[in-house]
Amino acid sequence: MRRKNDIISQGPSKEEQKIIAWLRKEPVPEVPQEEVQTVCRTAAAYYTRPQGAGDAGFWLAALSCLTGGTALLWILAAFLLGSCAALSALTGSLEAEPFALLIALSPVPMLSFAIRELQYRDSSLVQLEKTCKYSPDKIYFARLWIGMAFNMLFVALAGTAFPRSGPLLKLLFLAFTAMFLMGAAALAVMSFLESALPLSLMLAAWVPGAFWLLCQDGVLDLLMGVGTGILAAGAAAGLGLFAAAAVKTTKRLYA
Amino acid sequence: MEESKLVKRAQKGDRDAMEALIGGYYPLVFAYFYKNTGRYHQSKDLTQEVFIKMISGLSGYRPRAAFKSWLFAIASNHLKNHYRSASRRPEPAELSEALQEVLPADSREISRAELRQDIRAALEKLPPEQREAVVLRFYHDFTPREIAEVTGVKEAAIKSRIRYGLDKLKKELEGYAE
Numbered sequence: 001m002r003r004k005n006d007i008i009s010q011g012p013s014k015e016e017q018k019i020i021a022w023l024r025k026e027p028v029p030e031v032p033q034e035e036v037q038t039v040c041r042t043a044a045a046y047y048t049r050p051q052g053a054g055d056a057g058f059w060l061a062a063l064s065c066l067t068g069g070t071a072l073l074w075i076l077a078a079f080l081l082g083s084c085a086a087l088s089a090l091t092g093s094l095e096a097e098p099f100a101l102l103i104a105l106s107p108v109p110m111l112s113f114a115i116r117e118l119q120y121r122d123s124s125l126v127q128l129e130k131t132c133k134y135s136p137d138k139i140y141f142a143r144l145w146i147g148m149a150f151n152m153l154f155v156a157l158a159g160t161a162f163p164r165s166g167p168l169l170k171l172l173f174l175a176f177t178a179m180f181l182m183g184a185a186a187l188a189v190m191s192f193l194e195s196a197l198p199l200s201l202m203l204a205a206w207v208p209g210a211f212w213l214l215c216q217d218g219v220l221d222l223l224m225g226v227g228t229g230i231l232a233a234g235a236a237a238g239l240g241l242f243a244a245a246a247v248k249t250t251k252r253l254y255a
Numbered sequence: 256m257e258e259s260k261l262v263k264r265a266q267k268g269d270r271d272a273m274e275a276l277i278g279g280y281y282p283l284v285f286a287y288f289y290k291n292t293g294r295y296h297q298s299k300d301l302t303q304e305v306f307i308k309m310i311s312g313l314s315g316y317r318p319r320a321a322f323k324s325w326l327f328a329i330a331s332n333h334l335k336n337h338y339r340s341a342s343r344r345p346e347p348a349e350l351s352e353a354l355q356e357v358l359p360a361d362s363r364e365i366s367r368a369e370l371r372q373d374i375r376a377a378l379e380k381l382p383p384e385q386r387e388a389v390v391l392r393f394y395h396d397f398t399p400r401e402i403a404e405v406t407g408v409k410e411a412a413i414k415s416r417i418r419y420g421l422d423k424l425k426k427e428l429e430g431y432a433e
Contacts, residue, residue, distance in 0.1 A: 016421050027371070041274070
């Protein structure tokens with residue numbers, strides 16, 4: 001009996017040669033030229049301007065991967081944060097604690113970004129991405145950090161609009177810590193459950209839950225009483241967790 | 256025009272170059288799907304979708320791999336996705352109108368038509384991954400290494416698929432091959 005792969009080493013037998021010849025001769029129906037032309041036009045219509053920037057640098061390529069929908073989500077999240085901040089700054093009658101509001105809302109952009117990323121992750125496109133100039137896991141990793149950087153910017157801008165009734169730096173560190181920890185939790189969920197639903201539930205539970213907790217008597221005072229250095233260390237630890245989760249999730253999603 | 260120049264021009268957004276690329280590769284990609292699925296209309300749809308994917312990913316293509324291999328990698332992934340979705344919701348049988356043959360006049364013609372039908376049937380009996388390897392090897396003249404690149408499977412596994420595929424075809428077509 002011939003060895004398993006001998007068709008490669010010794011060449012096909014006579015019968016196999018016959019079969020190969022028949023396979024080659026097996027007719028393939030022709031497609032009318034007009035239909036081929038239609039396919040040409042349809043496919044060419046899919047060529048978009050950002051694709052023309054094929055020679056873009058790494059960060060530009062990562063940025064161009066962020067879709068219009070993601071930008072829209074960020075704008076909405078920024079609007080939400082900004083309007084809440086402005087509202088509490090302008091109306092002294094608002095009962096809601098502005099600090100608690102900012103901390104509770106701070107992870108919203110990052111979580112909405114994570115949800116969108118997961119919802120629109122098409123497996124065939126991932127395969128396609130693998131053939132691209134930059135490694136897709138690095139691009140994805142960069143996108144996560146771009147998302148986080150924008151989130152920090154939104155929170156910092158919203159923070160500056162709040163009434164100056166407390167130390168801004170402490171507020172920002174608390175908001176950043178919440179953002180990093182929720183970001184890390186979202187990534188951990190993403191890497192184990194490839195579904196956007198748990199993330200949406202997390203987002204839906206976090207905002208009212210955190211706001212309620214922070215509005216409890218003494219909770220915010222307790223947090224604001226902690227030294228700035230300790231809060232900064234907490235934020236740095238949260239950042240470390242987020243970075244670790246980003247590395248792990250990227251590796252898992254693009255394995 | 257040289258293919259690499261055509262690809263570069265297409266990457267810059269030149270529609271004529273894109274159309275020339277698609278027009279040039281259309282018959283090959285269509286034949287790949289047709290040989291794998293045996294369905295004319297479905298193969299046309301799959302071919303169109305592959306070219307849309309090709310255009311969508313064109314700016315990312317770098318000439319590290321041959322353009323043909325890159326394009327067939329897209330086609331191979333698309334075929335896998337198609338099998339996956341077809342297993343979830345089976346599609347109705349398709350009339351192979353393009354291949355409907357006029358009844359042959361003499362007995363030689365009859366036996367040729369029968370042989371063609373039997374080859375088609377034997378190919379359809381192969382597991383999809385063996386069929387794909389056999390089609391790429393013997394119809395598209397890819398080497399096992401190139402097939403491995405296209406499908407993302409190890410070269411040794413591709414050689415086995417070709418071997419087993421041919422063995423099964425030999426068994427199915429025993430009467431003819433002797």
